[in-house]
Amino acid sequence: MKIYADALLFDNDGTLVSSLESVNRCWTRWAQEYGVTAADFAAIELHGRPAAEIVADLLPAETVPGALARIEQLEVEDVRGGVELLPGTAALLASLPPHRWAVVTSAGRRLAEARLAEVGITPKVTIAADDITRGKPDPEPYLLGAARLGVDPARCVVFEDAPAGLQAGRAAGMKTVALATTHDRSELVADVVLTDLSEVSVQVVAGGLEITTAG
Numbered sequence: 001m002k003i004y005a006d007a008l009l010f011d012n013d014g015t016l017v018s019s020l021e022s023v024n025r026c027w028t029r030w031a032q033e034y035g036v037t038a039a040d041f042a043a044i045e046l047h048g049r050p051a052a053e054i055v056a057d058l059l060p061a062e063t064v065p066g067a068l069a070r071i072e073q074l075e076v077e078d079v080r081g082g083v084e085l086l087p088g089t090a091a092l093l094a095s096l097p098p099h100r101w102a103v104v105t106s107a108g109r110r111l112a113e114a115r116l117a118e119v120g121i122t123p124k125v126t127i128a129a130d131d132i133t134r135g136k137p138d139p140e141p142y143l144l145g146a147a148r149l150g151v152d153p154a155r156c157v158v159f160e161d162a163p164a165g166l167q168a169g170r171a172a173g174m175k176t177v178a179l180a181t182t183h184d185r186s187e188l189v190a191d192v193v194l195t196d197l198s199e200v201s202v203q204v205v206a207g208g209l210e211i212t213t214a215g
Helices: 020-034 038-042 051-058 061-077 089-094 109-118 140-149 163-171
Strands: 002-005 007-010 101-104 156-160 175-179 192-194 200-205 208-213
Touching: 002 156, 002 175, 007 140, 007 208, 020 038, 020 061, 051 061, 061 109, 089 200, 101 140, 140 156, 140 163, 156 163, 163 175
Parallel strands: 007 101, 007 156, 156 175, 175 192
Antiparallel strands: 002 208, 200 208
16 A cells, blocks of 8 residues: 655554553552552553643643653653664664654653653654643644644654554544554554554655554
């Protein structure tokens, strides 16, 4: 399948990199410290959402600022050795002009930049939780990514592993490519569903980018 676009917008965790073990370690420790149970987590949407929203769903308002600072501290401290590139990431990003792609993540900027630096990814544009007022599944993060690149949202392709992120991409009027790295394919609603980025290649053409997928 071929898709034509002007820019590509990538989620980070579960799309470009895997930090799942680190995330699990940090949130497990955080939950123990704040008395949050597995049942509490099961009652809310977790994947692809900003930590601020997750913490606000789990704890009383007066405890949220301190609890949010704590999970951010735990995750930043766990970055070294806790992040790895997913298949296809390095080759795909190397094929893209810097002004044609951005990272749009639900992580805070400090954590996002630490994870990207750990694996040597240096995007020209990164949209983090600090930059927005409404996180995924709201389209705001992806619309901001398109604006920072100076590209029409309709000419962007979103790459995501989480249902919330795919919903955000669709709401932004963008094409969506789902990666079955953290969710079953049956949970992913997108224009194309792939195993990972190793099934994607991009060519720079006169009209922008020609994306070829195995799906």
